[in-house]
Amino acid sequence: MTRELPTIARAAELIREGEIRPLDLVELCLANIDRHESAVQAWVSVDRAGALKEAERLGRLLARGDEPTSPLFGIPLAIKDIIDVAGWPTKCGSPLRGSQPALKDAPAVAALREAGAIFLGKTVTTEFASFDPPITKNPWNLAHTPGGSSSGSAAATSLEMCFGALGTQTGGSIIRPASFCGVSGFKPPFGEVSLEQIEPLAFHLDHVGPIARRVSDLYLIYQQLAARASGGVEATVTRPWAEHDLEYWLECYSVYRTLFVVEGPLLNAADEQVRKVTSAALDRLKSSFEVRPLGLPRAFEKVVAWHRTIMAVEAAEHHRQQFAAQPDKFGPRISSLMREGLATSAVDYAEALRMQENVRNELAQLLHVQGDLLGCLVMPSTTTPAPDTSSTGGPEFNSPWSYLGLPTITIPCGLAENGLPCGLQFIAFTSPQVFAMAGMCERILHQYARPAMLET
Incomplete structure (x- = not known):
């Protein structure tokens, strides 16, 4: 050992x-x-x-x-x-x-x-x-x-x-x-x-x-x-x-x-093994914490997509000259990300940036409404x-x-x-x-x- x-x-x-x-x-x-x-x-x-x-x-x-x-x-x-x-x-x-x-x-x-x-x-x-x-x-x-x-x-x-x-x-x-x-x-x-x-x-x-x-x-x-x-x-x-x-x-x-346990569509991606292990862990914590469910603001349905938009555009901007000159030197997944960024409209990118602060504020307000920031x-x-x-x-x-x-x-x-x-x-x-x-x-x-x- x-x-x-x-x-x-x-x-x-x-x-x-x-x-x-x-x-x-x-x-x-x-x-x-x-x-x-x-x-x-x-x-x-x-x-x-x-x-x-x-x-x-x-x-x-x-x-x-x-x-x-x-x-x-x-x-x-x-x-x-x-x-x-x-x-x-x-x-x-x-x-x-x-x-x-x-x-x-x-x-x-x-x-x-x-x-x-x-x-x-x-x-x-x-x-x-x-x-x-x-x-x-x-x-x-x-x-x-x-x-x-x-x-x-x-x-x-x-x-x-x-x-x-x-x-x-x-x-x-x-x-x-x-x-x-x-x-x-x-x-x-x-x-x-x-x-x-x-x-x-x-x-x-x-x-x-x-x-x-x-x-x-x-x-x-x-x-x-x-x-x-x-x-x-x-x-x-x-x-x-x-x-x-x-x-x-x-x-x-x-x-x-x-502890506010996140619920809603975001959690749908969890597979059965993860659900079982994390549920057992939360059950153990219930003896020491108040464990309460919390649904996220509706805007969270778009958060993953907004995140992807920002990441794709900014990765494309950072690498665009080298990617244009030597595209074969980049792996398939980062290449796909950059092509996605190059094809994204400025309006969609601006929306994704603007919503960062909006969603933060919504989440803070929700926690306040729940009574415990x-x-x-x-x-x-x-x-x-x-x-x-x-x-x-x-x-x-x-x-x-x-x-x-x-x-x-x-x-x-x-x-x-x-x-x-x-x-x-x-x-x-x-x-x-x-x-x-x-x-x-x-x-x-x-x-x-x-x-x-x-x-x-």
């Missing part, structure tokens, strides 16, 4: 107490990479020498009496390969990108580096963060997809090749792969973390956020992103809420025990457990929240009959709120299963 990595909080405590070194953590992660990478293919590149060197440097700082600068000090992380890391190429899963290294870190990466995180390497993304299936396999069953587009980030985290990873989401590219791989993921509110030096897919929909094994791990990573990489501004700008730890928010929100929406994270490797799964349960820019977390909630993980998705209007509700539910459900690959 592979030795289980501690949580980030526990690893940070062990480092502070001198019971473990950053070098030990890096070596544990590298051992898992060596053991499983040939089967799963989660990594574009692993900077073994660089990670070991940085771990040794941080160890010397501790040996001379320096205090860790943050809970991420000495913690090995991975970066999705559409995000710039100084000295490493950003290939975006495309043959159109060469090996020219990035000149500087993206602000999100710089925030983690300043916190003392150690970068192990770049993880696989689907081509330009779109829909064409990746080479990466699902750690729970190699015949199934890990999801996309943050495929490698989720698979590597699931197999404990790293303590967590940065992913991005335009439709469902953090939440869906995290759910498929049996880990947790957080899509922040739109605009709260800088997207500078991150390859865009759709600039009105793109988000960057963490994938990790626990809600507390997500919080510690995101705390650094929110405090130091907000909006591309100087590092001295902070989000006041990010100054508190997760336990603070769990205490603040402990009296708000309402501090309640949290909950629904399945995905329409099915991970399908086979011919697709990355459907984003229908995720794209509405990317469209509206609301903070969203997925946590594991059980295994389907075929042994694949299912996730429960939490949606709220503020980051502390969604962290608190997901964190409380995680502790009740206690679904911490590991892939069988790690148990042998």
Whole structure:
């Protein structure tokens, strides 16, 4: 059995107490990479020498009496390969990108580096963060997809090749792969973390956020992103809420025990396995929460289509020159998306943009009418457990929240009959709120299963 990595909080405590070194953590992660990478293919590149060197440097700082600068000090992380890391190429899963290294870190990466995180390497993304299936396999069953587009980030985290990873989401590219791989993921509110030096897919929909094994791990990573990489501004700008730890928010929100279970046509896409697992999880939560059904505003019937319109148009705009010059270099699904965008009318695109704020307001008013704006929406994270490797799964349960820019977390909630993980998705209007509700539910459900690959 592979030795289980501690949580980030526990690893940070062990480092502070001198019971473990950053070098030990890096070596544990590298051992898992060596053991499983040939089967799963989660990594574009692993900077073994660089990670070991940085771990040794941080160890010397501790040996001379320096205090860790943050809970991420000495913690090995991975970066999705559409995000710039100084000295490493950003290939975006495309043959159109060469090996020219990035000149500087993206602000999100710089925030983690300043916190003392150690970068192990770049993880696989689907081509330009779109829909064409990746080479990466699902750690729970190699015949199934890990999801996309943050495929490698989720698979590597699931197999404990790293303590967590940065992913991005335009439709469902953090939440869906995290759910498929049996880990947790957080899509922040739109605009709260800088997207500078991150390859865009759709600039009105793109988000960057963490994938990790626990809600507390997500919080510690995101705390650094929110405090130091907000909006591309100087590092001295902070989000006041990010100054508190997760336990603070769990205490603040402990009296708000309402979960609004999403109902209506949007849920029709859920298959029987997902319905069964998530229903059982919600039944367990009823002893601690008031679980109430909530029908979404009627406009939600068009939200998935509006999201698709924006994504198609903005992907086409970003890639149009290269697509016109070298159409054969693009995969079939991103090619289809861009052709769709090029054929979309300006009027339809304008409507899709205009309705973002309208639908947000309708949803806020509905929650207020229900009597508890501090309640949290909950629904399945995905329409099915991970399908086979011919697709990355459907984003229908995720794209509405990317469209509206609301903070969203997925946590594991059980295994389907075929042994694949299912996730429960939490949606709220503020980051502390969604962290608190997901964190409380995680502790009740206690679904911490590991892939069988790690148990042998």
